[in-house]
Amino acid sequence: MGIPSIIKDGWANRRQSLLIASPAEERKIMNARDCTQEGVRAGVKAASIACVASAVPTLVAVRTIPWAKANLNYTAQALIISAASIAAYFITADKTILECARRNAQYDKSA
Secondary structure: OOOOHHHHHHHHHHHOOOOOOOHHHHHHHHHHHHHHHHHHHHHHHHHHHHHHHHHHHHHHHHHHOHHHHHHOOHHHHHHHHHHHHHHHHHHHHHHHHHHHHHHHHHHHHHO
16 A cells, blocks of 8 residues: 555656756856745844844843733733844845845846
């Protein structure tokens, strides 16, 4: 019982294109992957900085300000910190990827 090898090989090779990519296309694909990785790295850096920058005032406020002490439970504190981190990650990653794509587009025009 199982999938016959001919069908299994055909299904596995279905994703491969019938066309062979040119070296220029391969370079564009590699540039896109590099831009994505660069954006992820920059986003993680920004998110970690934003996490610390939002956690310190939030935790200090919860322990010193009476309103915050009464109204911000652990879930609210976590939401405040994570919202800042998530926003920083996506904004920074998006800006970095767009800047890298713009740089690559200018590079292609000059070549």
